[in-house]
Amino acid sequence: xxxxxxxxxxxxxxxxxxxxxxxxxxxxxxxxxxxxxxxxxxxxxxxxxxxxxxxxxxxxxxxxxxxxxxxxxxxxxxxxxxxxxxxxxxxxxxxxxxxxxxxxxxxxxxxxxxxxxxxxxxxxxxxxxxxxxxxxxxxxxxxxxxxxxxxxxxxxxxxxxxxxxxxxxxxxxxxxxxxxxxxxxxxxxxxxxxxxxxxxxxxxxxxxxxxxxxxxxxxxxxxxxxxxxxxxxxxxxxxxxxxxxxxxxxxxxxxxxxxxxxxxxxxxxxxxxxxxxxxxxxxxxxxxxxxxxxxxxxxxxxxxxxxxxxxxxxxxxxxxxxxxxxxxxxxxxxxxxxxxxxxxxxxxxxxxxxxxxxxxxxxxxxxxxxxxxxxxxxxxxxxxxxxxxxxxxxxxxxxxxxxxxxxxxxxxxxxxxxxxxxxxxxxxxxxxxxxxxxxxxxxxxxxxxxxxxxxxxxxxxxxxxxxxxxxxxxxxxxxxxxxxxxxxxxxxxxxxxxxxxxxxxxxxxxxxxxxxxxx
Amino acid sequence: xxxxxxxxxxxxxxxxxxxxxxxxxxxxxxxxxxxxxxxxxxxxxxxxxxxxxxxxxxxxxxxxxxxxxxxxxxxxxxxxxxxxxxxxxxxxxxxxxxxxxxxxxxxxxxxxxxxxxxxxxxxxxxxxxxxxxxxxxxxxxxxxxxxxxxxxxxxxxxxxxxxxxxxxxxxxxxxxxxxxxxxxxxxxxxxxxxxxxxxxxxxxxxxxxxxxxxxxxxxxxxxxxxxxxxxxxxxxxxxxxxxxxxxxxxxxxxxxxxxxxxxxxxxxxxxxxxxxxxxxxxxxxxxxxxxxxxxxxxxxxxxxxxxxxxxxxx
Numbered sequence: 001x002x003x004x005x006x007x008x009x010x011x012x013x014x015x016x017x018x019x020x021x022x023x024x025x026x027x028x029x030x031x032x033x034x035x036x037x038x039x040x041x042x043x044x045x046x047x048x049x050x051x052x053x054x055x056x057x058x059x060x061x062x063x064x065x066x067x068x069x070x071x072x073x074x075x076x077x078x079x080x081x082x083x084x085x086x087x088x089x090x091x092x093x094x095x096x097x098x099x100x101x102x103x104x105x106x107x108x109x110x111x112x113x114x115x116x117x118x119x120x121x122x123x124x125x126x127x128x129x130x131x132x133x134x135x136x137x138x139x140x141x142x143x144x145x146x147x148x149x150x151x152x153x154x155x156x157x158x159x160x161x162x163x164x165x166x167x168x169x170x171x172x173x174x175x176x177x178x179x180x181x182x183x184x185x186x187x188x189x190x191x192x193x194x195x196x197x198x199x200x201x202x203x204x205x206x207x208x209x210x211x212x213x214x215x216x217x218x219x220x221x222x223x224x225x226x227x228x229x230x231x232x233x234x235x236x237x238x239x240x241x242x243x244x245x246x247x248x249x250x251x252x253x254x255x256x257x258x259x260x261x262x263x264x265x266x267x268x269x270x271x272x273x274x275x276x277x278x279x280x281x282x283x284x285x286x287x288x289x290x291x292x293x294x295x296x297x298x299x300x301x302x303x304x305x306x307x308x309x310x311x312x313x314x315x316x317x318x319x320x321x322x323x324x325x326x327x328x329x330x331x332x333x334x335x336x337x338x339x340x341x342x343x344x345x346x347x348x349x350x351x352x353x354x355x356x357x358x359x360x361x362x363x364x365x366x367x368x369x370x371x372x373x374x375x376x377x378x379x380x381x382x383x384x385x386x387x388x389x390x391x392x393x394x395x396x397x398x399x400x401x402x403x404x405x406x407x408x409x410x411x412x413x414x415x416x417x418x419x420x421x422x423x424x425x426x427x428x429x430x431x432x433x434x435x436x437x438x439x440x441x442x443x444x445x446x447x448x449x450x451x452x453x454x455x456x457x458x459x460x461x462x463x464x465x466x467x468x469x470x471x472x473x474x475x476x477x478x479x480x481x482x483x484x485x486x487x488x489x490x491x492x493x494x495x496x497x498x499x500x501x502x503x504x505x506x507x508x509x510x511x512x513x514x515x516x517x518x519x
Numbered sequence: 520x521x522x523x524x525x526x527x528x529x530x531x532x533x534x535x536x537x538x539x540x541x542x543x544x545x546x547x548x549x550x551x552x553x554x555x556x557x558x559x560x561x562x563x564x565x566x567x568x569x570x571x572x573x574x575x576x577x578x579x580x581x582x583x584x585x586x587x588x589x590x591x592x593x594x595x596x597x598x599x600x601x602x603x604x605x606x607x608x609x610x611x612x613x614x615x616x617x618x619x620x621x622x623x624x625x626x627x628x629x630x631x632x633x634x635x636x637x638x639x640x641x642x643x644x645x646x647x648x649x650x651x652x653x654x655x656x657x658x659x660x661x662x663x664x665x666x667x668x669x670x671x672x673x674x675x676x677x678x679x680x681x682x683x684x685x686x687x688x689x690x691x692x693x694x695x696x697x698x699x700x701x702x703x704x705x706x707x708x709x710x711x712x713x714x715x716x717x718x719x720x721x722x723x724x725x726x727x728x729x730x731x732x733x734x735x736x737x738x739x740x741x742x743x744x745x746x747x748x749x750x751x752x753x754x755x756x757x758x759x760x761x762x763x764x765x766x767x768x769x770x771x772x773x774x775x776x777x778x779x780x781x782x783x784x785x786x787x788x789x790x791x792x793x794x795x796x797x798x799x800x801x802x803x804x805x806x807x808x809x810x811x812x813x814x815x816x817x818x819x820x821x822x823x824x825x826x827x828x829x830x831x832x833x
Contacts, residue, residue: 033621400629411640418591422584427566428577435675439568442677442714466689
């Protein structure tokens with residue numbers, strides 16, 4: 001093949017390879033230029049929110065911002081003005097429609113009057129139960145059992161109590177021996193139950209009468225959430241342990257659907273619709289060391305989609321479809337004040353940092369816009385998160401591939417244009433008979449010299465063969481020159497059929513390669 | 520800290536690549552040296568069987584061809600550096616995007632590919648570089664030029680000029696092992712062999728040989744620590760030998776002794792080691808301790824050898 005063609009073939013193959021890779025990147029959608037930013041709408045001083053929700057609690061059809069910390073409950077309107085403010089001692093709150101008017105009410109479980117429950121309905125504060133058989137508040141939830149809504153309370157010693165919406169004690173129970181760390185409604189065959197977890201590792205599902213349906217013990221539980229991830233009428237209960245054990249239980253019978261050790265204490269678990277497929281939900285787990293894991297649950301088990309990290313303990317996870325592509329992005333905050341948006345494939349985009357650790361993040365419509373509300377150690381901020389992308393950026397690999405391919409082809413053209421290095425062996429041969437005879441005589445003398453040197457031990461075997469090979473080759477060329485010039489010549493050399501070395505006629509074994517020659 | 524190390528390594532690699540390409544562009548390549556510590560020359564082998572003018576023209580033409588190849592590559596030598604800079608430009612697009620808040624590695628990947636392409640091109644260009652011709656190439660031409668008028672009309676020089684190197688395995692004359700089992704090789708490189716029928720009917724045969732000695736590398740075990748250490752090969756020295764044979768035309772010359780041309784006599788850089796005038800032939804072997812002997816000394820020695828011949832009265 002021509003020396004000029006080879007660089008072009010190699011360049012063409014390389015250029016094709018580059019273009020194929022560029023095409024794969026372009027058309028797979030793996031390449032994009034996207035960024036998330038945020039503009040602060042308003043901020044108010046509010047320290048260490050424990051609970052926060054964008055929700056209509058006033059019944060005016062406009063969403064408000066409900067927020068609670070260890071000293072009280074406050075409602076802001078969409079513009080950041082305080083609508084309601086209630087002072088409590090060590091309250092725990094939940095939201096639920098207690099009076100059936102279709103508006104979410106605030107239920108406050110607090111330490112006042114020997115542990116009481118208040119409702120705040122349309123700004124009207126009312127104590128519905130007091131001197132309850134539970135102690136320092138830890139968790140409470142409004143569970144809408146088939147028999148009617150109940151307010152279930154859990155304290156920091158494993159005591160549970162349930163009261164009706166008018167304050168009547170319905171049942172009480174001792175469950176576990178430590179702080180209640182999770183309380184959520186869980187469906188079994190479509191029927192609502194309550195799932196409760198305590199820090200000592202007890203997890204159980206209870207019916208409306210407080211009877212336990214099933215109970216398991218595992219390592220100490222830091223977080224427990226219940227979701228019907230695949231909408232089959234049976235909830236999945238996700239627990240995160242003190243030592244990194246992540247379990248997904250079937251709420252029906254407590255069987256383990258998925259388990260994994262993530263290597264650090266689980267600090268938060270939330271669902272986020274990352275892939276935009278409503279037939280399954282994804283959940284995101286945050287760790288105490290800043291680790292983040294996204295899982296997808298397919299109805300049978302969970303699979304990890306991606307993993308990422310923040311620099312400190314993950315304190316809150318929330319989902320928001322920022323770029324309006326039908327897929328939620330996970331907005332995640334950590335204890336150092338960092339907030340980042342993680343996309344479906346786990347790529348991280350930082351939002352402005354806060355001066356103190358993030359305590360709560362919620363997303364909702366305040367006024368006419370959807371906002372991300374972020375509460376940190378000292379403030380609550382309402383932000384408009386926006387998304388920007390460069391249109392057509394996904395095709396840049398093709399452009400870069402074209403540039404690279406063009407340069408590869410130019411290089412091939414340049415290299416092909418350079419003439420080959422001349423052979424370093426040259427022969428100046430006069431074609432006259434006298435000259436050829438003289439050369440032949442000289443070569444034979446030289447061969448005789450080499451033979452003599454070998455006999456006298458002045459040349460080693462390998463060197464002797466190499467020199468002999470060269471001289472015989474010259475002799476063969478001399479014979480060829482004779483023939484070309486048309487002079488008669490008695491041929492005295494032939495080529496070894498195996499190695500191509502020139503040998504003297506009559507030899508039956510090649511001196512260079514050892515080949516036996518039958519001729 | 521590990522990140523700093525990675526950045527430092529990447530920085531060193533990029534700088535090395537830059538200077539490699541810059542030196543390619545400026546044609547500043549390191550001089551190759553052989554085990555003798557001498558500059559390496561083009562490994563040329565010239566088979567001689569032609570008239571002196573043809574040989575000299577051919578040698579000039581060959582040198583020109585080699586130069587043409589080199590010049591063809593020379594005009595593209597800045598291209599790899601330009602491609603490198605283009606790669607930097609592509610990477611800067613990613614940097615600009617980063618400043619605007621977007622993260623992209625597409626252009627950096629393209630730039631990296633261009634750097635690889637630039638490196639490959641620079642290597643190819645460097646490979647098209649030729650080594651300089653040995654001074655022996657020119658001096659042989661001058662010997663041929665000096666002798667051309669003494670050549671019998673219409674006859675040719677035969678022989679070879681072998682500049683492929685003095686320390687090739689094909690030129691090992693002897694091997695010897697010392698008491699420590701170290702191998703020393705003796706090389707004989709007949710770099711010039713020339714035979715010519717002269718105008719006066721004499722036949723002149725000249726062979727210039729470079730004899731060298733080299734000790735091979737070997738493993739040496741330390742007597743104290745017991746560790747083995749590879750000792751590099753060592754060049755032990757070289758000398759030049761010149762063999763001259765003149766088959767004297769008895770119709771024109773008779774051989775006469777000459778007190779100034781006898782064994783032990785110094786003729787230029789050479790010292791006569793052996794001299795024989797038996798059988799109507801003058802056989803002389805002369806040695807020189809010098810690494811290199813110029814053509815003037817070879818020609819001078821040939822002229823001195825002729826002092827043994829006395830023209831017969833016609």
